[in-house]
Amino acid sequence: MKLIVFCAFLAIALTTHSQITQSVRGRVADVETQVPLTGARIQVLTEDTTLVLGAAADVNGEFQIPQVPIGKHTLKTTFLGYEPSFQPIQVNSGRETVVTIFLLEKAVETTEVVVTARAQDQPINEMATISAQQFSIEETERYAGSRADPARMASNFAGVQGADDSRNDIIVRGNSPLGLLWRVEGIDIPNPNHFAISGSTGGPVSILNNKFLDNSDFFMSAFPAQYGNSLSGVFDLNLRRGNTERHEFTGQFGFLGTEVLMEGPLSSKSRASYLFMGRYSTLSMFQALGIKIGTSAVPQYGDMAFKLNFPLKKGGQLSVWGMGGMSAIEIMISDQTELTEELYGEGDRDQYFSTAMAVGGITYKKPLNDKTFLHATLGASYERQKSHHDITWRTLDTTIVDGEESYRINLDSLYQLMGYTFEVTRLTSHVSFNHKINRRHLIKFGFNAELQHQKMNDSVLYDIHIADNFKMRWDYKGFATLLQPFFQWKYRISDRMNLVAGLHSQYYSMSNSWSYVEPRIGWDWTLKKGNKIKFGAGMHSQTQPLYLYTYHQSDKNGNNVLINKNMDFSRSVHVAAGYQKSFRSKMRIAAEIYYQHLYNIPVERTPSAFSLNNMGSGFQRFFPDSLVNEGIGKNYGIELTLEKYFDRSFFFLITGSLFDSKYQGSDKIWRNTDYNATFATNLVVGKEFQINEKNMISVGTKITYAGGRRYGYVDIAASNQVQEIVFLDSAYNERQFRNYFRMDLKILYRLNAKKVTHEIGLDLVNILNTRNLLSLAYAPSLTDPTAEPLAERTQLGFLPIFYYRIDFRIQRKNK
CATH class of the missing domain: 2.40.170.20 (TonB-dependent receptor, beta-barrel domain)
Incomplete structure (x- = not known):
């Protein structure tokens, strides 16, 4: 019976074709001082890097991009004098996508355009140089066997093991x-x-x-x-x-x-x-x-x-x-x-x-x-x-x-x-x-x-x-x-x-x-x-x-x-x-x-x-x-x-x-x-x-x-x-x-x-x-x-x- 209900539910979903959108909001700040970056430019890119929508951060560093199509996109964030950021996001209909974006100021001013964006695994803490990794909450849900648990998710990293299947030590x-x-x-x-x-x-x-x-x-x-x-x-x-x-x-x-x-x-x-x-x-x-x-x-x-x-x-x-x-x-x-x-x-x-x-x-x-x-x-x-x-x-x-x-x-x-x-x-x-x-x-x-x-x-x-x-x-x-x-x-x-x-x-x-x-x-x-x-x-x-x-x-x-x-x-x-x-x-x-x-x-x-x-x-x-x-x-x-x-x-x-x-x-x-x-x-x-x-x-x-x-x-x-x-x-x-x-x-x-x-x-x-x-x-x-x-x-x-x-x-x- 449960299988029949699920199949009917899926069949109805597949016959609906109207486009669904959702808002993407967030805040942009300096990673070292947390100061809002007023005027930072945020762009939503599709899988083929086509520009969909964009916005600029206000005086509080906050931005809002309405009517973003649901699906997987990339947020590109730029600000003069800072390294750009490329952040993957998942947009769903039932919940707004809210992100915090930190940018790193360039050490020297230069007229040369060099793209040195922060790596996706780069730790949030800017004092970290080695043996450190940022993990997203999305990863705790995506990895098989992690059970939405940060510790079990971390056991996938090199050098980390679980001690017992029934515990997360x-x-x-x-x-x-x-x-x-x-x-x-x-x-x-x-x-x-x-x-x-x-x-x-x-x-x-x-x-x-x-x-x-x-x-x-x-x-x-x-x-x-x-x-x-x-x-x-x-x-x-x-x-x-x-x-x-x-x-x-x-x-x-x-x-x-x-x-x-x-x-x-x-x-x-x-x-x-x-x-x-x-x-x-x-x-x-x-x-x-x-x-x-x-x-x-x-x-x-x-x-x-x-x-x-x-x-x-x-x-x-x-x-x-x-x-x-x-x-x-x-x-x-x-x-x-x-x-x-x-x-x-x-x-x-x-x-x-x-x-x-x-x-x-x-x-x-x-x-x-x-x-x-x-x-x-x-x-x-x-x-x-x-x-x-x-x-x-x-x-x-x-x-x-x-x-x-x-x-x-x-x-x-x-x-x-x-x-x-x-x-x-x-x-x-x-x-x-x-x-x-x-x-x-x-x-x-x-x-x-x-x-x-x-x-x-x-x-x-x-x-x-x-x-x-x-x-x-x-x-x-x-x-x-x-x-x-x-x-x-x-x-x-x-x-x-x-x-x-x-x-x-x-x-x-x-x-x-x-x-x-x-x-x-x-x-x-x-x-x-x-x-x-x-x-x-x-x-x-x-x-x-x-x-x-x-x-x-x-x-x-x-x-x-x-x-x-x-x-x-x-x-x-x-x-x-x-x-x-x-x-x-x-x-x-x-x-x-x-x-x-x-x-x-x-x-x-x-x-x-x-x-x-x-x-x-x-x-x-x-x-x-x-x-x-x-x-x-x-x-x-x-x-x-x-x-x-x-x-x-x-x-x-x-x-x-x-x-x-x-x-x-x-x-x-x-x-x-x-x-x-x-x-x-x-x-x-x-x-x-x-x-x-x-x-x-x-x-x-x-x-x-x-x-x-x-x-x-x-x-x-x-x-x-x-x-x-x-x-x-x-x-x-x-x-x-x-x-x-x-x-x-x-x-x-x-x-x-x-x-x-x-x-x-x-x-x-x-x-x-x-x-x-x-x-x-x-x-x-x-x-x-x-x-x-x-x-x-x-x-x-x-x-x-x-x-x-x-x-x-x-x-x-x-x-």
């Missing part, structure tokens, strides 16, 4: 996911994912909704001085403004949730705008239909976001924004009475787990004059992880039915095993100034400051066989501050050569840790015929997961002692060099080599293979002995990229990386890190088929082939004692799972009616149902207690993700 150049920093509107934010374990940076479902984001930057190494408290990567995310001219609505129903988004002008007399969105999970519907979703329990989650934007005099902008989400899941073992293979992998306990995260702030941006720009954000955030486990003791009854054995599980006893609640509240601020001394010299300076309040509580049974003998592992309340001043200088030696230098400093009061001076440097040189070479280096430092600082043990007098409170920063030195060749056919070839030296990594005081280098992915916390900053590590490799930009109807991205990732624990033995897969390759390709001016079908695929995860030999006796996997130190990470392979397929249909856009998408994740291995799990057998208590835990199997979305405009505000 990412491994950047062999580093732990712990090294990733999330930043929004200039301030650092907590882990923006549902079901986020304390100290981690990823999760199964992102709270960040791409419909709420603007184009943003992703950094992988040797990032500019304004970024600190990170060793591997940085997501610098921007939030978009709501439509200032008309009210618009987006509704979506799909596997990952049911969501609504509303935006528009706050009044008819100003250019103030609102944007609000909310989402709630719909996975329980699929559970009722018997579709496996990667877990025996039904996850529940919801999230929301908003932004209010108020234009001020002389180009100023004031915005109030926020986002957050809550999630919960119950994994019940005690309810199961039948023996199944699924039961073996679920453990021996009922688990109740919930998380919450919220962040909000006030952002003020203003050009103080034609050379200086101020950006200030004052924000607050909250995160909570709460868990409760009940141990289950069960027996197995065996009966003979029709000559065959039948099993039934009986629950003998059930009592609490452990429980914890971790809460962190932060007050944060960011202040920065961009000052253009002249065409050649730009400085940027400022600081980030953070006040933390931590509340950590955790207790667990001393002996799982005794129901009321608990011990406290965490019992802490306290404050801490994190301060990060920075200074950067950019010298435009010529229109083709840039030098960037900067200093970053960092102080954390909890451990009284200082990183007095962290120098950063970058250089790039654009040669003729699209060739470019670049270089970057820098020192970086990072705090440890907060809950590790407050883990306590009792001394000989019975007093609680925070054994890890004095941990210093983890530190690293990054060096990278690269080459890029751009072609007129919207293609590029890029290569980068890098080396990273990591030091001051926390390891156990007692000689062992443990290192914080290996932590950060998955759902497990860890409980190490007293930690000292004596571990080291190294990552080095080469990355290759071949990309065809999606400027018309076709794109592809081919990436490959060869790398080595090693570390030393306190036993001073070099070993493979958990993330040393040694190689990773990706092929992402997509094609749009324009049926007519209103109807489009898009097909895309992603193929990933990479080395398998590292693991070692299991200490069976120790594992049985603590009832979880314990690996032998002597051969830790000497083994490797078979290579990883996954193929995703995405199909999308879009219909543009007069004022409405309909979109139906189907993302077939792991379409070949490849059973990739993830880890070993502790799984004692109820039928054979003498068997080795181990089971292989596989990655996510075949997962169909669909959605239906509708965009429509309500009305234009009265003027």
Whole structure:
């Protein structure tokens, strides 16, 4: 029936031939000072570069081009003394296309006409020279398998891997996911994912909704001085403004949730705008239909976001924004009475787990004059992880039915095993100034400051066989501050050569840790015929997961002692060099080599293979002995990229990386890190088929082939004692799972009616149902207690993700 309705809907659409148009609006500004560029010329070009329409920016740098035919076009923007910009846009009927265009002033005045437009992948941050890339929100929707998630989208880049199909933790150049920093509107934010374990940076479902984001930057190494408290990567995310001219609505129903988004002008007399969105999970519907979703329990989650934007005099902008989400899941073992293979992998306990995260702030941006720009954000955030486990003791009854054995599980006893609640509240601020001394010299300076309040509580049974003998592992309340001043200088030696230098400093009061001076440097040189070479280096430092600082043990007098409170920063030195060749056919070839030296990594005081280098992915916390900053590590490799930009109807991205990732624990033995897969390759390709001016079908695929995860030999006796996997130190990470392979397929249909856009998408994740291995799990057998208590835990199997979305405009505000 559904297929008949869809075919009828498609047939009606194909018989309609009236031309449909939509407005294209936006703002043009200097990329370094944010000063509006009054008089900038914006032209809409078709696929064959034919001029369709055009407009000029007004005194506020804003422009509007009405009645642009729907479809794919290019915006060409020019302004005297600035490098031109060519930006692809997709115009749909249900929503206005709104863009922000930044132009770069030429370093020298010349009468020679030289076209040196900014590359499509060029980062928004003009201080970035290497290992950085701008990603558009359109890309998070276009790439197969990305699930509209910035982190999963970034896993397509060379040097970036996903750690787990069911989560979006990412491994950047062999580093732990712990090294990733999330930043929004200039301030650092907590882990923006549902079901986020304390100290981690990823999760199964992102709270960040791409419909709420603007184009943003992703950094992988040797990032500019304004970024600190990170060793591997940085997501610098921007939030978009709501439509200032008309009210618009987006509704979506799909596997990952049911969501609504509303935006528009706050009044008819100003250019103030609102944007609000909310989402709630719909996975329980699929559970009722018997579709496996990667877990025996039904996850529940919801999230929301908003932004209010108020234009001020002389180009100023004031915005109030926020986002957050809550999630919960119950994994019940005690309810199961039948023996199944699924039961073996679920453990021996009922688990109740919930998380919450919220962040909000006030952002003020203003050009103080034609050379200086101020950006200030004052924000607050909250995160909570709460868990409760009940141990289950069960027996197995065996009966003979029709000559065959039948099993039934009986629950003998059930009592609490452990429980914890971790809460962190932060007050944060960011202040920065961009000052253009002249065409050649730009400085940027400022600081980030953070006040933390931590509340950590955790207790667990001393002996799982005794129901009321608990011990406290965490019992802490306290404050801490994190301060990060920075200074950067950019010298435009010529229109083709840039030098960037900067200093970053960092102080954390909890451990009284200082990183007095962290120098950063970058250089790039654009040669003729699209060739470019670049270089970057820098020192970086990072705090440890907060809950590790407050883990306590009792001394000989019975007093609680925070054994890890004095941990210093983890530190690293990054060096990278690269080459890029751009072609007129919207293609590029890029290569980068890098080396990273990591030091001051926390390891156990007692000689062992443990290192914080290996932590950060998955759902497990860890409980190490007293930690000292004596571990080291190294990552080095080469990355290759071949990309065809999606400027018309076709794109592809081919990436490959060869790398080595090693570390030393306190036993001073070099070993493979958990993330040393040694190689990773990706092929992402997509094609749009324009049926007519209103109807489009898009097909895309992603193929990933990479080395398998590292693991070692299991200490069976120790594992049985603590009832979880314990690996032998002597051969830790000497083994490797078979290579990883996954193929995703995405199909999308879009219909543009007069004022409405309909979109139906189907993302077939792991379409070949490849059973990739993830880890070993502790799984004692109820039928054979003498068997080795181990089971292989596989990655996510075949997962169909669909959605239906509708965009429509309500009305234009009265003027």
